[in-house]
Amino acid sequence: MAGGWARDGAVQDQIDDTVGDAVAAARARLPRGESARYCDECGEKIPEKRREAIPGVRTCVECQSGKDRVVRHSAVNRRGSKDSQLR
Numbered sequence: 001m002a003g004g005w006a007r008d009g010a011v012q013d014q015i016d017d018t019v020g021d022a023v024a025a026a027r028a029r030l031p032r033g034e035s036a037r038y039c040d041e042c043g044e045k046i047p048e049k050r051r052e053a054i055p056g057v058r059t060c061v062e063c064q065s066g067k068d069r070v071v072r073h074s075a076v077n078r079r080g081s082k083d084s085q086l087r
Contacts (some may be wrong), residue, residue: 031056039063 009045035051038044041063051057 030054033056 039060
């Protein structure tokens, strides 16, 4: 049940949209094409199992972990409160 001017189910729609956007962003970051034998960042050899598991991989696990820590999240504000829009 939504309150105020929102229709029933509006909150769930916002949640669904946020999750859908996160999934689309994650899929867009997936590597494609032929995997590299050596990491583009540090030059270390990428294990065969990693290259088989992730087609198109270009970095070793350690370098990819570093990249994943700095991935920015969506700046889309789906919350309706005034306070959230002031941030």
